[in-house]
Amino acid sequence: MAGVVLSGVTKVFPGGTRAVDAIDLSIGEGEFFSLLGPSGCGKTTTLRMVAGFEAPDAGTILVGGQDMTSLPPERRGMGMVFQNYALFPHRTVAENVAFGLKMRSVPREDQAKRVRNALAMVRLQGLEERRPSQLSGGQQQRVALARAIVIDPTVLLCDEPLGALDKKLRQAMQFELKALHRRLGLTLVYVTHDQEEALTMSDRIAVMRAGRIAQLGAPREIYDRPTSRFVADFIGDTNILEGTASGHMLHLDGWASPLPQALPPGPCAIALRPERVRLGAPGAGLVDATVEEANFLGDAVLLKLLLPGGTAILARAPRETDAALLAPGAAASLAWRAEDPVPLEAA
Amino acid sequence: MRAAFLSVCGLVLAFLLLPVLIVLCFAVNPDPFLAFPPSGVSTRWFVKFVTSRDFMAAFGLSLTLGVATVLIAGTMGTLASLALLRSSLPGRRALTGLFLSPIVLPTILTGFALFQLAMVSGVGRNPWILLAGHVVVATPYVMRTVLAVLANFDRSLEEAARGLGATPAQAFREVTLPLIRPGVIAGCLFAFIVSFDQFPVSLFLVSPGNETLPIAMFNYLRFDFDGTIAAASTVSILLAVALVLGIERTIGLQEYAKL
Ligand SMILES: Nc1ncnc2c1ncn2[C@@H]1O[C@H](COP(=O)(O)OP(=O)(O)O)[C@@H](O)[C@H]1O
Numbered sequence: 001m002a003g004v005v006l007s008g009v010t011k012v013f014p015g016g017t018r019a020v021d022a023i024d025l026s027i028g029e030g031e032f033f034s035l036l037g038p039s040g041c042g043k044t045t046t047l048r049m050v051a052g053f054e055a056p057d058a059g060t061i062l063v064g065g066q067d068m069t070s071l072p073p074e075r076r077g078m079g080m081v082f083q084n085y086a087l088f089p090h091r092t093v094a095e096n097v098a099f100g101l102k103m104r105s106v107p108r109e110d111q112a113k114r115v116r117n118a119l120a121m122v123r124l125q126g127l128e129e130r131r132p133s134q135l136s137g138g139q140q141q142r143v144a145l146a147r148a149i150v151i152d153p154t155v156l157l158c159d160e161p162l163g164a165l166d167k168k169l170r171q172a173m174q175f176e177l178k179a180l181h182r183r184l185g186l187t188l189v190y191v192t193h194d195q196e197e198a199l200t201m202s203d204r205i206a207v208m209r210a211g212r213i214a215q216l217g218a219p220r221e222i223y224d225r226p227t228s229r230f231v232a233d234f235i236g237d238t239n240i241l242e243g244t245a246s247g248h249m250l251h252l253d254g255w256a257s258p259l260p261q262a263l264p265p266g267p268c269a270i271a272l273r274p275e276r277v278r279l280g281a282p283g284a285g286l287v288d289a290t291v292e293e294a295n296f297l298g299d300a301v302l303l304k305l306l307l308p309g310g311t312a313i314l315a316r317a318p319r320e321t322d323a324a325l326l327a328p329g330a331a332a333s334l335a336w337r338a339e340d341p342v343p344l345e346a347a
Numbered sequence: 348m349r350a351a352f353l354s355v356c357g358l359v360l361a362f363l364l365l366p367v368l369i370v371l372c373f374a375v376n377p378d379p380f381l382a383f384p385p386s387g388v389s390t391r392w393f394v395k396f397v398t399s400r401d402f403m404a405a406f407g408l409s410l411t412l413g414v415a416t417v418l419i420a421g422t423m424g425t426l427a428s429l430a431l432l433r434s435s436l437p438g439r440r441a442l443t444g445l446f447l448s449p450i451v452l453p454t455i456l457t458g459f460a461l462f463q464l465a466m467v468s469g470v471g472r473n474p475w476i477l478l479a480g481h482v483v484v485a486t487p488y489v490m491r492t493v494l495a496v497l498a499n500f501d502r503s504l505e506e507a508a509r510g511l512g513a514t515p516a517q518a519f520r521e522v523t524l525p526l527i528r529p530g531v532i533a534g535c536l537f538a539f540i541v542s543f544d545q546f547p548v549s550l551f552l553v554s555p556g557n558e559t560l561p562i563a564m565f566n567y568l569r570f571d572f573d574g575t576i577a578a579a580s581t582v583s584i585l586l587a588v589a590l591v592l593g594i595e596r597t598i599g600l601q602e603y604a605k606l
């Protein structure tokens with residue numbers, strides 16, 4: 001019902017920046033959908049077009065099957081959480097949250113009750129009479145969220161809502177936001193440049209690059225099966241190995257890696273996650289490498305090794321790994337399963 | 348360092364305030380000439396001022412003009428600032444410069460130009476053209492402060508209001524206006540003072556029998572030189588001080604009065 005469908009949506013800013021370039025997206029009702037990408041790739045612009053703050057130069061935006069493309073924002077009935085929260089500084093917390101209800105001429109008693117509910121929902125009680133400037137960043141964030149959900153929107157738009165919070169608070173809010181999404185059952189479009197955040201929270205992710213969608217899929221799919229070098233690089237640490245494919249093998253500098261499927265002969269690149277690389281005694285794997293650096297991560301050790309020919313490769317080894325293999329200068333063999341490498345499309 | 352800074356500030360303040368003090372001394376001095384120290388304290392000149400029909404008529408006209416100027420220049424200046432900063436009007440920069448030009452132009456030129464305009468167009472001198480003149484010189488002061496608050500205004504606040512269901516008019520009334528109000532009020536205060544103290548423009552545009560207070564004082568000064576002028580000045584100064592203090596008390600000026 002309240003799915004969001006973008007077809008051919010394009011935004012060109014005066015000056016010629018193609019901020020969003022013919023995007024097609026179909027976001028399901030009740031879905032937690034993330035737009036993920038580096039700064040400047042057009043995430044905010046896309047979200048602002050859905051909200052109605054920016055008019056697309058081409059394309060249509062449907063919400064729940066209804067064409068919203070030319071409706072002003074006040075008639076779209078969506079909730080929005082701004083990156084800087086955009087709380088009204090001259091109003092108290094309660095007045096901020098009640099604003100949308102006031103605009104809808106909800107009777108006063110109802111307003112009070114719904115404001116209380118919304119504030120309870122974001123677990124922010126007892127601060128109703130404070131001004132936004134008297135709140136911490138995390139509290140302001142909750143007020144912004146309460147103000148957006150109090151109007152019972154079917155679609156909630158969030159532009160990097162946790163970007164200004166410190167790491168610990170951000171993690172706590174990620175869980176809360178996810179729980180809130182489940183409870184309210186609304187369609188959530190979430191903009192972030194933080195791949196970890198997108199991976200942990202989303203049902204599906206669209207990775208954006210320069211106004212286009214580079215890849216769309218569930219978090220696991222995006223993480224395990226990036227189709228392009230850009231996505232592989234952007235989502236987490238990754239190794240990219242370039243060689244020549246022939247059948248089920250990729251030939252590199254005097255050694256070869258197995259491939260998950262037969263590829264047409266020719267130059268080819270694969271992505272390989274560091275945690276897929278297994279360390280062993282020299283001579284026991286696909287190739288031998290020299291440990292250059294070893295960084296202790298707490299639960300694991302991240303190793304930088306040099307392959308024959310001088311290419312660096314990252315490997316994430318469990319901390320129980322034989323200490324002799326983890327010392328800088330040590331020789332170790334590397335191995336992985338045939339299904340671990342991900343062939344990338346020619347960039 | 349600190350002592351040097353304080354003494355420089357003290358000197359500047361003394362330089363600025365000494366003339367005011369002299370006027371005050373003169374106003375309370377019963378002698379009909381400037382004397383120091385004053386030979387006593389009396390309200391003689393104040394009484395003469397408030398019982399003079401000419402001065403009171405002029406005082407009344409100046410107050411009326413001041414209030415009318417504030418209403419018109421306040422509205423126009425605010426709306427013009429919004430249009431200049433918010434719309435995609437062609438030539439916005441040039442227009443801004445044009446609107447603000449009366450601040451940099453010698454007021455006597457503005458006054459003379461308006462005088463010529465009134466004469467050439469056949470309108471002649473009357474209280475309406477006088478009001479127009481005051482509005483022309485007062486509007487840029489409103490625009491200066493309103494443009495300043497608008498430049499720092501976070502537009503996402505208006506968008507947030509729109510997203511929550513406010514029409515553009517509602518967003519303006521509920522969010523924009525309350526937040527730019529201090530700038531508007533400070534601008535109106537300047538506008539009032541510019542109008543109430545206005546001499547050059549009024550000099551060219553007052554019609555006989557319809558003099559403003561500064562013009563009436565000037566005319567009086569040409570023939571008489573006694574404490575009435577000092578009393579009139581004191582009343583004007585106290586009025587301005589009362590206005591500034593009143594506004595400072597209610598909304599605070601510091602942030603918005605930067606020129
Ligand atoms: N109002 C605007 N005018 C001109 N260019 C803009 C405007 N807003 C954004 N852009 C440009 O559009 C591109 C995408 O911006 P944005 O959507 O904000 O990216 P993101 O949110 O992914 O960081 C950027 O190159 C940015 O400079």
Ligand SMILES: [Mg+2]
Pocket residue numbers: 040043044045
């Ligand atoms: Mg952005």
